[in-house]
Amino acid sequence: MRWEKAMLVYNQKAGKEKVGQLGDAVEALAGEIGELTLVQTKEPGDGEKICRERGGDYDLLLLLGGDGTIHECINGAARAERSPEIAILPGGTCNDFARTLRLPMQVGRAAEEALAGRVMDTDIGTVNGRAFTNFVGIGLITDTSENIDSEQKERMGKVSYFLSTLRTLRQAEPFRFRLTHDEGVVDSEAVMILAANGRSLGTAKLPFAEEGLHDGKLDVLIIREAGLSLAWQVLNGGDLTDYRESGGVIEYIKTSSLTIETDEPKGIDSDGEVYLQTPADISVLPSKLRFFYGPDADAEEKVAVETDSVLPGG
Missing domain, CATH: 3.40.50.10330 (Probable inorganic polyphosphate/atp-NAD kinase; domain 1)
Structure with a gap:
């Protein structure tokens, strides 16, 4: 015992x-x-x-x-x-x-x-004083969560997220933002900003290093275009090597904290729950809680990461 x-x-x-x-x-x-x-x-x-x-x-x-x-x-x-x-x-x-x-x-x-x-000390994030384990998102990801049909979700499960994504992409509008992080400022437009602590989104495996839950950093993606194929590729494990330079369609940043200001208040999706608005003050609490992990280092093979993964999740 x-x-x-x-x-x-x-x-x-x-x-x-x-x-x-x-x-x-x-x-x-x-x-x-x-x-x-x-x-x-x-x-x-x-x-x-x-x-x-x-x-x-x-x-x-x-x-x-x-x-x-x-x-x-x-x-x-x-x-x-x-x-x-x-x-x-x-x-x-x-x-x-x-x-x-x-x-x-x-x-x-x-x-x-x-x-x-095994039990491991694990980072969690905070946004405007609220904790999150998995992600914080603004823009397309928030709109997708809000557009999910609750009855459809009960009947169709994760497929409902895919359908909501398709509906949302048709009307995605870029928004103006100013993002301040550990190493600088990004002042631009985007259709979505994602700050991730976890490694899965809507059952899709995110393209970040596994040790990221223990490094005191968040992985941040700024997506400037709403192209489904591009977002699908990156959010389903695509290589981020080409997206580290600023000014591209996708920008990738690692940081321990960030603030996001938008011209107009935008809803914040925190682990699939939308109840906060920008401006967003986001940071990491390193090794804050102790979670149980699967017993094998290569346990990804045991996790059902379906091939019909979708983008945002909750």
Whole structure:
């Protein structure tokens, strides 16, 4: 038995519609935990409050849900008096942060492999005082998240993100911005700005180095044109070598902090949740939380990164 006390937080939707996931998780965890507390969130904000107020009482915090649930709970865990070790159990549509941690997409297997794997100090980001694990985006990515049809998402899963992307691309408009980072200022126009801590977006593998979760830096892409083929190539693992020079269609920056100002307020997509606006003050909290990773260094082969990946995710 590895942990005396653990808390598993799951959202109400997972409890009602995905009972099998919860059962799979408990079965996989039973032999490793002395006392397991199950806590269901019932309304927005519950996960953050529970993890902030109660997270420090446990040795292990397990989070079952999609990227939105993870985002909410991490905002609580990051502010807990004592941060426990954290295991992500993917129960959503895209599960991008679980993919970044190289975990299987089945809840039972994820629980087994996470707890058999290794715990690592991991960077998280902040935007305007709010924590994020995976990414912050402005422009096309935010519009795509806002254009997702919730009923379509329930029926079609990640395909709904692809359809939303196609709808959004037809009406993508460039915006004026000023971006200040560690080494300078970019004053230009773009259709999208992405600051990534994670390595997956809408199930697509982002083209950044795997060790980036531990380097105290964010990977920033400035995309100046809305061409689907170009965005698709880069956001599905394309080579960034040709995009490091400033002034091109895509610009790539590594920085520990950045600020983004826009001529007019723009919505900010944080881990698929849109509730903030520019100006954006974004930075890294190095080695802030301890997460379980898949046990193998080459565990990417075990993660279902589908070939029909889409762009933005949540």
